[in-house]
Amino acid sequence: MKPRDTLGQKLAGYGISRRALLKFAAAAATSLALPPGVAPAIAESLSGARRQSLIWLSFQDCTGCLESLTRSDAPGIERLIFDFISLDYQETLMAAAGAAADETLVRAARDNHGKYLLAIDGSVPTAEGGVHSMVGGRTNMDMLAELAEGAAAVLAIGTCAAYGGIPKAAPNPTSAVGIADLVKEKPIVNIPGCPPIPEVLTGVLVNFLTFGRLPDLDDLGRPLAYFGTTIHDQCYRRPYYDQGKFAHSFDDEGARQGWCLFELGCKGPTTRNACASLKWNGGTSFPIQSGHGCLGCSEPDFWDKGSFYTSLSGGEGPPWDAVGGAAAVGLGIGGAAAFAARRSRAAVDRQLAKEWQRDHGATATSKTEEDGP
Amino acid sequence: MTLLDFARGPALYWSTLIMVCGLVWRLAGVALLPFRPDRSAAGPQSRGRVRGALGTIVSRSLPRRTFLARTFATVVVGYAMHLGLLIILLGGAPHILLVAQATGLSWPSLPKGVVALASAVTLVTLVFVLVRRCTHPVLRLLSNFDDFLSIVLTLVPVATGILLAEETVLPYRTLLTWHILSVEAMMIWLPFGKLSHVVFVFAGRAVSGAKLGKRGATT
Amino acid sequence: MDERDPFLNALMGEVRMLLSRLLDDGGPGQIDLMRLPMPPERRQDLQDMLGRGEVEITLDAAGTSLIRETAYAGVWWIEHRDRGGRMVANLIEVAQMPAIVPPTDEEMRASLAALHARDMKEAGR
Numbered sequence: 164m165k166p167r168d169t170l171g172q173k174l175a176g177y178g179i180s181r182r183a184l185l186k187f188a189a190a191a192a193t194s195l196a197l198p199p200g201v202a203p204a205i206a207e208s209l210s211g212a213r214r215q216s217l218i219w220l221s222f223q224d225c226t227g228c229l230e231s232l233t234r235s236d237a238p239g240i241e242r243l244i245f246d247f248i249s250l251d252y253q254e255t256l257m258a259a260a261g262a263a264a265d266e267t268l269v270r271a272a273r274d275n276h277g278k279y280l281l282a283i284d285g286s287v288p289t290a291e292g293g294v295h296s297m298v299g300g301r302t303n304m305d306m307l308a309e310l311a312e313g314a315a316a317v318l319a320i321g322t323c324a325a326y327g328g329i330p331k332a333a334p335n336p337t338s339a340v341g342i343a344d345l346v347k348e349k350p351i352v353n354i355p356g357c358p359p360i361p362e363v364l365t366g367v368l369v370n371f372l373t374f375g376r377l378p379d380l381d382d383l384g385r386p387l388a389y390f391g392t393t394i395h396d397q398c399y400r401r402p403y404y405d406q407g408k409f410a411h412s413f414d415d416e417g418a419r420q421g422w423c424l425f426e427l428g429c430k431g432p433t434t435r436n437a438c439a440s441l442k443w444n445g446g447t448s449f450p451i452q453s454g455h456g457c458l459g460c461s462e463p464d465f466w467d468k469g470s471f472y473t474s475l476s477g478g479e480g481p482p483w484d485a486v487g488g489a490a491a492v493g494l495g496i497g498g499a500a501a502f503a504a505r506r507s508r509a510a511v512d513r514q515l516a517k518e519w520q521r522d523h524g525a526t527a528t529s530k531t532e533e534d535g536p
Numbered sequence: 537m538t539l540l541d542f543a544r545g546p547a548l549y550w551s552t553l554i555m556v557c558g559l560v561w562r563l564a565g566v567a568l569l570p571f572r573p574d575r576s577a578a579g580p581q582s583r584g585r586v587r588g589a590l591g592t593i594v595s596r597s598l599p600r601r602t603f604l605a606r607t608f609a610t611v612v613v614g615y616a617m618h619l620g621l622l623i624i625l626l627g628g629a630p631h632i633l634l635v636a637q638a639t640g641l642s643w644p645s646l647p648k649g650v651v652a653l654a655s656a657v658t659l660v661t662l663v664f665v666l667v668r669r670c671t672h673p674v675l676r677l678l679s680n681f682d683d684f685l686s687i688v689l690t691l692v693p694v695a696t697g698i699l700l701a702e703e704t705v706l707p708y709r710t711l712l713t714w715h716i717l718s719v720e721a722m723m724i725w726l727p728f729g730k731l732s733h734v735v736f737v738f739a740g741r742a743v744s745g746a747k748l749g750k751r752g753a754t755t
Numbered sequence: 756m757d758e759r760d761p762f763l764n765a766l767m768g769e770v771r772m773l774l775s776r777l778l779d780d781g782g783p784g785q786i787d788l789m790r791l792p793m794p795p796e797r798r799q800d801l802q803d804m805l806g807r808g809e810v811e812i813t814l815d816a817a818g819t820s821l822i823r824e825t826a827y828a829g830v831w832w833i834e835h836r837d838r839g840g841r842m843v844a845n846l847i848e849v850a851q852m853p854a855i856v857p858p859t860d861e862e863m864r865a866s867l868a869a870l871h872a873r874d875m876k877e878a879g880r
Binding site: 393395406409433464475476481485489494496501504508 | 537538540541544548549552553554556557558559560561562563564565566567568569570629630631633634637638645647648707708709712
């Protein structure tokens with residue numbers, strides 16, 4: 164790696180012109196919700212920036228995040244960003260293996276100490292000292308602690324790295340946690356999603372290259388520019404929700420008409436992500452547009468929030484045997500109360516009968532209940 | 537676990553169980569009490585027990601002409617609030633969905649606008665009822681904590697439900713959370729306070745109606 | 756959509772303000788249309804309102820972009836597309852000429868050097 168290279172020189176070498184860079188900067192400004200006037204400034208600082216070193220670790224993951232970020236059929240302008248960074252270590256993508264790969268990691272971390280970005284996909288298992296996921300004989304916990312120490316910032320890519328994701332799903336056998344549960348001293352940005360949207364990673368990187376810091380984050384550590392609104396609020400089917408037009412099943416008239424999928428379990432109202440505006444596969448579509456409700460994959464613990472097909476206003480239904488049990492308990496308490504009332508009343512009746520008999524002697528043989536005191 | 541998960545999970549579970557247990561308890565406690573046999577002779581104008589019971593359920597639900605001028609507002613407000621609640625509960629699409637997903641029973645929903653109107657009327661009447669109870673000297677003297685709590689616990693779900701349906705003021709997630717939690721608070725209180733009139737109101741009228749009907753008393 | 760769409764009227768008001776600022780030498784200005792609630796019909800209405808001028812430029816850099824003068828001189832409609840043909844930015848730029856179009860001095864000096872080298876090469880032949 165030649166750290167002296169500025170991106171401007173490098174891009175010129177690739178035949179990427181100033182105008183292409185300006186155009187990219189305009190797109191980046193739009194994507195980051197920055198005023199369009201800053202586009203020239205973004206282009207300026209990008210062309211003057213040095214290539215940013217990026218170390219990417221894969222922990223308890225399925226590699227779906229990496230697939231999402233590297234496999235884009237239509238190579239969009241955002242793919243340019245991968246010319247702006249130096250991906251110094253990524254086990255799946257790099258050619259080196261074994262000891263050579265380990266050496267690369269050590270060298271990259273040493274040469275760029277304090278300056279590199281640390282990207283992580285996958286959660287970190289903490290049970291039994293973290294032995295459930297190891298690379299080259301070292302636990303993920305160990306590697307994270309060491310490499311986070313020398314990083315400028317940490318990117319938690321995908322829901323597993325951000326919040327623990329599927330490995331953390333109940334009963335969480337490996338005691339998996341997200342990055343932010345272990346790394347406390349460094350700025351962290353969460354880019355959740357299962358998988359995350361490639362453009363969001365691009366936007367975060369552009370922000371870092373341009374302004375030297377992570378973008379503004381929400382209370383769950385996600386960039387506000389992309390996670391500031393719910394899917395529901397950006398959804399093109401929203402007018403149907405407002406009109407009360409819902410699909411009741413996946414093959415009814417409402418589904419064919421493209422009505423709101425709320426009743427079929429869409430989690431759009433409680434999910435923050437940019438799917439509905441940025442979309443997937445080069446802006447082709449997103450789940451709701453393809454006829455399926457949002458799973459809420461960019462929210463913590465989305466896997467443990469009941470069925471994907473249970474609506475937000477509904478539930479799984481009460482546990483009927485527990486309800487029956489509660490009714491039985493109620494019957495018991497009520498019955499006992501009534502029984503106690505009967506007993507005390509019977510005692511009163513006996514007492515009254517005794518007094519009546521005492522007062523009126525043995526002449527009377529019957530008593531009327533109706534005219535008790 | 538977020539607050540919403542809590543509201544939709546354990547809170548819903550336990551409030552349902554407490555409500556069911558409490559209602560059965562209260563009903564059984566009353567139903568299993570010793571009934572004194574009614575040995576009185578049927579009066580000359582006896583309508584019989586059944587007719588008396590049914591008649592009283594209806595007649596006690598209608599305003600008395602004698603007092604109509606004085607009670608008109610109370611009657612209208614009472615009816616508006618209860619009908620509004622009925623429309624919201626049985627006509628609102630999300631509520632039907634809740635029942636449908638829990639039990640499989642489903643029926644067509646009312647248009648959102650109708651439910652919104654009913655909610656607005658209900659909210660206004662509930663606020664009116666609360667304010668009146670706080671300001672009217674006699675009512676205030678008659679009221680205890682139970683009365684105020686019962687009104688507030690009915691009012692809050694309606695208010696949060698309106699905001700939720702319109703999706704204003706606060707984020708959807710927050711509104712949904714507080715709507716569910718407030719309903720659960722109401723469910724927990726329901727069997728034990730004056731809200732228990734949902735199961736006792738007609739039963740009480742029927743019992744006294746049966747007694748008076750047999751004797752032929754004019755009620 | 757209604758001709759008197761209040762949203763579009765507000766947008767046109769901003770265009771007017773930017774143009775007046777440009778004439779007072781307040782520099783060029785832009786409006787990012789992709790971050791505004793712009794369903795296709797409203798976007799079309801806006802395009803109709805702005806009309807078409809005489810100049811239209813196609814920019815071929817990492818995908819094709821359209822730069823078109825509107826009926827209002829100094830107000831430009833810009834659509835940036837990536838190599839896949841997907842729109843990545845949609846702007847209204849209020850300027851004498853959109854900043855992306857004219858070459859910089861540095862680029863022209865590089866061209867001059869290239870031409871000079873070519874002449875030298877030809878002369879040496």
